[in-house]
Amino acid sequence: MAARIVESLAVNRRILAVLSYGHLATDLPQGAIPALLPVFKELFHLSYAGVGFIVLMANVSSSVIQPAFGLLSDRLRLNWLMPLGALLAGVGMTMAVFTPHYTAMVVWVLISGLGVAAFHPEGYRFAGLAAGERRATGMSYFSAGGNIGYGLGPAAATLAISLAGMRGMFYLLAFSIPAAILLWGVVDPKQRERLEVEWAGPAAPSPADGTAGPVTRRDAPRPGGRPVGILVLLIAFVVLRSWVSVGTASFIPLFFTGIRHLDPWYGGTLVSLFLGAGAAGTLVGGIAADRFGHRTMLIVSMAILPPLLLMITRTSGIVTMLAATIAGMAAVSTFAVVMVMAQDLMPERIGMISGLIIGFAVGMGGIGVTVLGATADRWGLQTAMDITALLPAAALTIALALPAGRWIRAAPRSPGGAEPHVAGETWG
Numbered sequence: 001m002a003a004r005i006v007e008s009l010a011v012n013r014r015i016l017a018v019l020s021y022g023h024l025a026t027d028l029p030q031g032a033i034p035a036l037l038p039v040f041k042e043l044f045h046l047s048y049a050g051v052g053f054i055v056l057m058a059n060v061s062s063s064v065i066q067p068a069f070g071l072l073s074d075r076l077r078l079n080w081l082m083p084l085g086a087l088l089a090g091v092g093m094t095m096a097v098f099t100p101h102y103t104a105m106v107v108w109v110l111i112s113g114l115g116v117a118a119f120h121p122e123g124y125r126f127a128g129l130a131a132g133e134r135r136a137t138g139m140s141y142f143s144a145g146g147n148i149g150y151g152l153g154p155a156a157a158t159l160a161i162s163l164a165g166m167r168g169m170f171y172l173l174a175f176s177i178p179a180a181i182l183l184w185g186v187v188d189p190k191q192r193e194r195l196e197v198e199w200a201g202p203a204a205p206s207p208a209d210g211t212a213g214p215v216t217r218r219d220a221p222r223p224g225g226r227p228v229g230i231l232v233l234l235i236a237f238v239v240l241r242s243w244v245s246v247g248t249a250s251f252i253p254l255f256f257t258g259i260r261h262l263d264p265w266y267g268g269t270l271v272s273l274f275l276g277a278g279a280a281g282t283l284v285g286g287i288a289a290d291r292f293g294h295r296t297m298l299i300v301s302m303a304i305l306p307p308l309l310l311m312i313t314r315t316s317g318i319v320t321m322l323a324a325t326i327a328g329m330a331a332v333s334t335f336a337v338v339m340v341m342a343q344d345l346m347p348e349r350i351g352m353i354s355g356l357i358i359g360f361a362v363g364m365g366g367i368g369v370t371v372l373g374a375t376a377d378r379w380g381l382q383t384a385m386d387i388t389a390l391l392p393a394a395a396l397t398i399a400l401a402l403p404a405g406r407w408i409r410a411a412p413r414s415p416g417g418a419e420p421h422v423a424g425e426t427w428g
Contacts, residue, residue, distance in 0.1 A: 085120075090179075139285065151276050248388055
C-alpha cells in the first residue's frame with residue numbers, strides 16, 4: 001500500500017512580510033524599556049527596587065502569561081488579538097512616558113506588555129500557516145522581525161529622547177498604528193480559513209483500489225515518542241538557551257568594565273554584536289534546519305557555543321568581537337526551529353504551544369540570570385560566566401535525547417501513470 005501525502009505548500013511571502021513588520025513594531029516598545037529606566041528613575045525619584053518592579057511588570061505581562069493567551073486563541077477564534085496587541089504595545093509604552101504618576105506609569109507598562117503577550121501566540125500561528133512546507137525558514141522570517149525590533153529598541157528610544165525629549169517617544173506610534181492596520185488585513189476570517197485549509201492539506205477519499213489517499217497534516221505521522229514528553233524536553237531546551245543568551249548579554253558589560261577595566265563602550269559594543277547577530281542567526285538557522293534537519297540544527301548550535309562563549313572572556317580585540325558575534329548567531333539560531341518542532345507535536349494547540357515556548361520558557365530566563373548573579377556574588381563574575389558558557393552542554397544533551405524521526409509521504413501513482421508528488425519533513 002502506498003504511503004499517504006501532505007501536499008507541499010509555497011511560502012506566502014506577502015503575509016510573512018506583514019507579520020514580520022508587525023513583530024518588529026510590537027517588540028520595539030519592549031526593547032525601549034532599558035533606555036527608559038533611567039528616565040523613570042529620575043522622573044519619579046525611584047529606588048532600584050522601584051525600577052526593578054517596572055522590569056518585573058513588563059516581563060510578567062509580556063512573557064509569563066503568554067500561554068494563557070495561547071490557550072484562549074486555541075479555544076476561540078480571536079482574529080483581532082494580533083492587531084490589538086501591536087497597537088496596545090506601542091500606545092501603552094508611549095503613555096507610560098507621559099503619565100505624571102508612578103502607579104499609572106506601571107499600569108501603562110503592564111498594558112504594553114499585555115499587548116506583546118496577546119500578539120505572539122496568534123502571530124506564530126499565522127506565521128506557521130503562511131510558511132508552507134518550509135516552516136523553519138518562514139518562521140525565521142517572522143522571528144527576525146521581533147529580534148530586530150527588540151534590538152533597535154534601546155538605541156531608537158535613546159536617539160528619540162536626545163533629539164526631541166519625551167515627545168520623541170511618539171515614534172512608537174508611527175510603527176504600531178500602521179502595524180495594526182496591516183495586521184487587520186491579514187487576520188481576515190476568510191483568509192485565515194484559506195490558510196488553515198491549505199496548511200491542513202486535502203481530505204480526499206480513499207481510491208477505489210484500496211490505497212490510502214491524501215490526509216490532513218494533522219493526521220500525518222509524528223516523530224516517535226510521547227508528544228508531552230518531547231514538549232517538556234523542548235521547553236527545557238529553550239529555558240537553558242534563554243539562560244545562556246540573557247546571562248551572557250547581562251554579564252558582558254560587567255565583566256569588561258569591572259574585571260578588564262575597559263571603557264564602557266567596549267562592553268556595549270560586544271553586547272550589541274551579540275544581540276544584533278541574533279537576527280541573522282534566526283534566518284540562517286531556519287534555512288539550515290529546513291535543509292539539514294531541525295534536530296541537527298539544535299545539536300550543531302549548542303555544540304559550538306561553549307568554546308565561543310569561553311573565548312569571549314579569554315581573548316581580546318577582533319577575536320573577542322568575532323566570538324561574540326558568532327556566539328550570538330548560534331544562541332538564537334534555534335529560536336524559530338524549536339517553535340516549528342513544538343507546533344508539529346500538537347498542531348491542534350498551536351496557540352498554547354507558541355505561548356509556552358516564546359512566553360513562559362523565554363521569560364524563565366530571568367530566573368536563570370538571578371541564580372547566575374548569586375553565583376557571581378559568591379564565587380566571582382568569571383566563574384558565573386564560565387558556568388553560563390557550559391550551559392549549552394546541558395542543552396546539547398537534551399537535543400541528543402530528542403527523537404531523530406524522519407517521515408516522507410508519497411502519493412500513489414495517478415491513473416495516468418505520472419510520478420506522485422513527494423513531500424517530506426524531518427527533525428533529524
